[in-house]
Amino acid sequence: MLDILQYEFMQKAFAVGLLIAAITPCIGVVVVLKRLSMMGDALSHTSLAGVTAGLVSGLNPILGAVVFAVASALGIEQVRKAFPRYSEIAIAVIMSTGIGLAGVLSGFVKNSASLNSFLFGSIVAITDFELFMVIVLSIVVILSVIVLYKELFYCTFDEESARLAGVPVKAVNFIFTLLTAITISISVRTVGTLIISSLLVLPVASAMQLAKSYKQTVILSVLLSVFFTFSGLYISYYANLKPGGTIVLIGVIALISILAFKKISSRLRMKKTYIKSA
Amino acid sequence: MDKLIEVRNLNFGYSDKLILRDISLYVNRGDFLGIIGANGSGKSTLLKLMLRTLTPISGHISLLGQNIKDFKRWSKIGYISQKATSFNGSFPATVEEVVQANLFSDIGLFKYPKKIHKEMVYHALERVEMHNYAKRLMGNLSGGQQQRVFLARVLVNSPELIFLDEPTSGIDARSEEAVYCLLARLNHELGLTVVMVTHDLGAIMAHSNRLICLGENGLLEHDPSHGLTRDVVTQIYGYDINLHLSGSGHCKNCTRKEGK
Numbered sequence: 001m002l003d004i005l006q007y008e009f010m011q012k013a014f015a016v017g018l019l020i021a022a023i024t025p026c027i028g029v030v031v032v033l034k035r036l037s038m039m040g041d042a043l044s045h046t047s048l049a050g051v052t053a054g055l056v057s058g059l060n061p062i063l064g065a066v067v068f069a070v071a072s073a074l075g076i077e078q079v080r081k082a083f084p085r086y087s088e089i090a091i092a093v094i095m096s097t098g099i100g101l102a103g104v105l106s107g108f109v110k111n112s113a114s115l116n117s118f119l120f121g122s123i124v125a126i127t128d129f130e131l132f133m134v135i136v137l138s139i140v141v142i143l144s145v146i147v148l149y150k151e152l153f154y155c156t157f158d159e160e161s162a163r164l165a166g167v168p169v170k171a172v173n174f175i176f177t178l179l180t181a182i183t184i185s186i187s188v189r190t191v192g193t194l195i196i197s198s199l200l201v202l203p204v205a206s207a208m209q210l211a212k213s214y215k216q217t218v219i220l221s222v223l224l225s226v227f228f229t230f231s232g233l234y235i236s237y238y239a240n241l242k243p244g245g246t247i248v249l250i251g252v253i254a255l256i257s258i259l260a261f262k263k264i265s266s267r268l269r270m271k272k273t274y275i276k277s278a
Numbered sequence: 279m280d281k282l283i284e285v286r287n288l289n290f291g292y293s294d295k296l297i298l299r300d301i302s303l304y305v306n307r308g309d310f311l312g313i314i315g316a317n318g319s320g321k322s323t324l325l326k327l328m329l330r331t332l333t334p335i336s337g338h339i340s341l342l343g344q345n346i347k348d349f350k351r352w353s354k355i356g357y358i359s360q361k362a363t364s365f366n367g368s369f370p371a372t373v374e375e376v377v378q379a380n381l382f383s384d385i386g387l388f389k390y391p392k393k394i395h396k397e398m399v400y401h402a403l404e405r406v407e408m409h410n411y412a413k414r415l416m417g418n419l420s421g422g423q424q425q426r427v428f429l430a431r432v433l434v435n436s437p438e439l440i441f442l443d444e445p446t447s448g449i450d451a452r453s454e455e456a457v458y459c460l461l462a463r464l465n466h467e468l469g470l471t472v473v474m475v476t477h478d479l480g481a482i483m484a485h486s487n488r489l490i491c492l493g494e495n496g497l498l499e500h501d502p503s504h505g506l507t508r509d510v511v512t513q514i515y516g517y518d519i520n521l522h523l524s525g526s527g528h529c530k531n532c533t534r535k536e537g538k
Contacts, residue, residue: 211370
């Protein structure tokens, strides 16, 4: 059953998968609860522009994705100031810029197969440098989320009251934007730019159906994310499927199953109550 | 008497429209001050200026005896906004987590809560009779219960002064009465100073010891013990109003009026 771990490329894939599966829901919880899922999409599209810039310039594509995503995240905040009552305009402007730039730069990429691998992910083709970068950046994200746990919770639940309680809201939001950009750009290797936002959302959406507190939601979404990633890698290896898409589809199936289970169990409970009272 | 809030010659407006013109007022320790007025008269704006969420064009505000520009003791000021109960109901936070969040300045930046903080949360919830709901999800509570949790979130820091912006909007009459009675009890028993913006004339008349009205003619102070006549209300709102305060003006379950 663990045959696949005898190959070095699969060992790397599982190591990267574990790290990315751990960090995406940590960021995803705040993204979902702040209703910023569209920001995930915008940053993943600008990451693609960074990937193409990295491929065109001959530098590392993931490094390009990190630089572009961080710049875009800060850009969203700047554009938002120009349209304070229409914050979604800022996201649409940055997303359009990312798509446009990626489209133009892709014309200069010599090997189009390498660009395609970033659209849907290519976790099994990860290099040593990329593995090192993912390890370092994942540790930064995990430590930041642990240290800023209560600050992120309060800013997500009620920003106005958090400010009055003394939470440095602007600084926390700034750090969170940077962490989101880093998480998305290093995750493009696993599931690709087109489906990264689903990795941010799916484990959190599933966990929210089962958890009884914010803390439980964070822990459960990390566990579910690791489960989706490992089972996706395992199934894709033996069924010869694309790992990124498989991971996301397992997440979708899990969410549908949880929703169905909740609905059935609530109907059964209602039926029991009705029989008892009759 | 100890003045917790002092506002002098305050002016504020958006773009070219002046909303608050030359407002001056004070709030003494132990006051239960009601702020009433028509929509758009600047009631919530006045609260936001006193909370420094907005900056005035001119004028002076002091909180707990200190100029608001240098004021740092925000944990001693509680605030329950109009939006409090309209929070995202599917947010997976327990009552305990929400109340504990407000202990930020006590716990400290980058630090985790200790046993003493858990006890402070329990006592605050006990004060609003919500201690048996500590592990419940906020979204599973009724509007009245949620409002009591938000009150506990404010009380956990032992504030000297609390601001409330239409705290009973969107909750049923029974829960509304419970919230008013709870506030009156905290004001009476703990000496907590309360400043509340509301449209609920009957309840605020029953519980406040001072009432200020924002209208077209600026700020008017009215003594709640004199009651509200149709003429007074018409003067405040700037147009003729038929006044029906049926059933209001007193509260069976609390002793606020007798105590003051």
